[in-house]
Amino acid sequence: MHFLQQVINGIAQGCIYGLIAIGFVLIYKATETVSFVQGELMMLGAFLGLVLITVLGIPYWLAVPATLLAMMAFGFLVERVAISPILGEPAFSIVMLTLGIGYVARGAVMMIPELGTELQVLPVPYRDQSVAIGGLIIGMERLVVPAVTAALCLMLYLMFRFTRIGVAMQAASQSQSAAYYMGIPVRRLNGLVWGMAAGVAAIAGLLLAPIVMIDSNMGFIGLKAFPAAVVGGMASLPGAVVGGVTIGVIESLAGYLLPEGFKDVAAYVVVLIMLMVRPNGLFGGEVRKKV
Amino acid sequence: MTGSTLKLSNVESAYGPVKAIRGVSLQVPPGMIVAVLGSNGAGKSTILKTISGMVVPSRGKIEYGAHDITGIDPAAIVRYGISHVPEGRDVFPLLSVRDNLLMGAYTRKNRTEVPRDLEAVFDYLPILKERCAQPAQLLSGGQQQMLAIARAMMASPSLILLDEPSLGLSPKLTIEIFEIIVRVNRERGTTILLVEQNANLALNVADHGYVLENGRIVADDSCERLRAKEDIKEFYLGMRETGIRGERRWKKKKTWR
Ligand SMILES: Nc1ncnc2c1ncn2[C@@H]1O[C@H](COP(=O)(O)OP(=O)(O)OP(=O)(O)O)[C@@H](O)[C@H]1O
Numbered sequence: 001m002h003f004l005q006q007v008i009n010g011i012a013q014g015c016i017y018g019l020i021a022i023g024f025v026l027i028y029k030a031t032e033t034v035s036f037v038q039g040e041l042m043m044l045g046a047f048l049g050l051v052l053i054t055v056l057g058i059p060y061w062l063a064v065p066a067t068l069l070a071m072m073a074f075g076f077l078v079e080r081v082a083i084s085p086i087l088g089e090p091a092f093s094i095v096m097l098t099l100g101i102g103y104v105a106r107g108a109v110m111m112i113p114e115l116g117t118e119l120q121v122l123p124v125p126y127r128d129q130s131v132a133i134g135g136l137i138i139g140m141e142r143l144v145v146p147a148v149t150a151a152l153c154l155m156l157y158l159m160f161r162f163t164r165i166g167v168a169m170q171a172a173s174q175s176q177s178a179a180y181y182m183g184i185p186v187r188r189l190n191g192l193v194w195g196m197a198a199g200v201a202a203i204a205g206l207l208l209a210p211i212v213m214i215d216s217n218m219g220f221i222g223l224k225a226f227p228a229a230v231v232g233g234m235a236s237l238p239g240a241v242v243g244g245v246t247i248g249v250i251e252s253l254a255g256y257l258l259p260e261g262f263k264d265v266a267a268y269v270v271v272l273i274m275l276m277v278r279p280n281g282l283f284g285g286e287v288r289k290k291v
Numbered sequence: 292m293t294g295s296t297l298k299l300s301n302v303e304s305a306y307g308p309v310k311a312i313r314g315v316s317l318q319v320p321p322g323m324i325v326a327v328l329g330s331n332g333a334g335k336s337t338i339l340k341t342i343s344g345m346v347v348p349s350r351g352k353i354e355y356g357a358h359d360i361t362g363i364d365p366a367a368i369v370r371y372g373i374s375h376v377p378e379g380r381d382v383f384p385l386l387s388v389r390d391n392l393l394m395g396a397y398t399r400k401n402r403t404e405v406p407r408d409l410e411a412v413f414d415y416l417p418i419l420k421e422r423c424a425q426p427a428q429l430l431s432g433g434q435q436q437m438l439a440i441a442r443a444m445m446a447s448p449s450l451i452l453l454d455e456p457s458l459g460l461s462p463k464l465t466i467e468i469f470e471i472i473v474r475v476n477r478e479r480g481t482t483i484l485l486v487e488q489n490a491n492l493a494l495n496v497a498d499h500g501y502v503l504e505n506g507r508i509v510a511d512d513s514c515e516r517l518r519a520k521e522d523i524k525e526f527y528l529g530m531r532e533t534g535i536r537g538e539r540r541w542k543k544k545k546t547w548r
């Protein structure tokens with residue numbers, strides 16, 4: 001029973017990794033750069049939700065879409081203002097820039113009096129609810145995570161598959177030059193991709209907050225989401241989620257079955273093994289052919 | 292569909308310090324097929340890229356009808372009715388043939404016309420209809436070239452810029468492609484600016500030709516007269532071995548970035 005409980009906890013945690021990893025993958029596919037600000041975007045999302053609900057007194061169900069929209073706009077702006085001008089520079093500079101933006105975000109949040117320096121609880125309506133399944137008692141805050149993750153993945157799938165803008169995003173990722181030739185607004189789409197990545201990260205933050213409490217350092221979880229993206233193949237959205245859940249479950253079981261300390265390195269052990277066995281990741285089979 | 296005249300005056304484009312074209316002036320009247328000939332690195336693709344806004348010229352002026360399109364956004368140029376079929380096809384490899392075509396129609400305002408246009412394009416290139424659902428990377432080279440042309444047609448252009456449609460194709464397929472191009476020109480009235488290494492073929496289908504050397508236009512005449520010129524014959528029509536060239540050029544191909 002305890003074992004199953006750990007698996008369920010691992011899945012919930014892994015979905016959070018997966019959601020953040022979706023952001024890595026979206027941005028990587030659009031601009032072939034790695035953004036290390038995703039964890040911080042998640043933290044900002046959680047804080048924004050917290051401020052809206054506890055400081056401004058906005059009801060939860062309004063605060064969620066408001067947070068989502070605001071964070072999407074923020075992601076869009078970050079791309080347009082900071083990332084887009086240096087696209088084409090060596091990948092290293094973009095990585096450093098995103099790390100820098102992350103530091104600034106963390107610092108800015110810490111400067112908020114009281115809120116920024118102490119652990120905060122996000123008051124969600126499903127707090128303290130739980131469901132009993134076959135002798136297991138599972139907290140609602142954990143059950144909600146995979147449900148929302150699944151719904152979000154379905155939405156992303158439908159968007160990329162069937163909407164004009166989604167197909168255009170795929171097109172631009174497969175051949176940027178051809179996308180320009182077709183008159184696809186590649187730059188604006190890059191901004192939108194960042195907006196989507198920030199939105200997904202914000203949702204991850206709102207989902208994680210009831211489980212771990214909010215603090216300005218919660219964004220470090222991004223360091224474990226990046227391995228999730230790598231395990232998934234770096235360029236695959238389903239891969240990101242599967243990679244995230246894999247790491248979440250292994251991590252949780254490592255904490256349960258193995259001595260102290262193994263839990264924290266589990267994610268990296270998984271990545272190392274993955275890179276040795278399947279260097280392209282779980283879903284990295286697609287060959288990109290440029291004729 | 293009545294197009295406009297495309298007019299380049301003294302256009303100069305460079306990649307960093309490398310001047311690719313210098314003082315290029317040319318005209319493409321509506322409804323015509325105009326060919327640009329020249330050897331490797333002469334600057335042919337650069338002319339097309341400069342017209343379609345992918346390369347911003349350092350000097351000169353490009354007009355399409357009454358519009359000055361010098362250095363404007365590629366998307367705006369597509370909306371003015373100029374579509375570019377890039378060198379080496381450049382299809383979206385993982386998208387289905389259908390999605391590739393829909394991306395060609397990305398800038399179309401009237402979305403309701405798109406399904407009808409799709410049918411019209413399939414009428415010219417029926418093989419694409421059969422392969423509709425397949426990823427473009429599974430098509431043969433010739434079929435990819437057809438897809439690239441069809442994709443450009445989906446923007447409903449009045450002028451198509453065609454960069455070496457015969458690249459890497461068998462002589463038979465090349466002729467097939469050229470027949471389609473001529474049909475599009477005759478039946479839809481689409482103006483065509485054609486860049487070709489296969490000068491023989493190009494001079495046969497085009498009305499007017501320009502010869503480019505080291506970024507400069509060195510000859511400009513009706514194709515009939517160009518075919519008769521001694522030096523043209525010698526350089527572009529005589530000592531030519533399409534098969535071997537095709538392969539050699541293939542390796543030289545550079546990707547845009
Ligand atoms: N992206 C680029 N960066 C730098 N130089 C370039 C680039 N593209 C082309 N050039 C240079 O510009 C000149 C003209 O190139 P262009 O591609 O226009 O020639 P082309 O006539 O199309 O040749 P080909 O028949 O081989 O396609 C060449 O000297 C080439 O080396």
Ligand SMILES: [Mg+2]
Nearest residue numbers: 335336337378
């Ligand atoms: Mg060329």
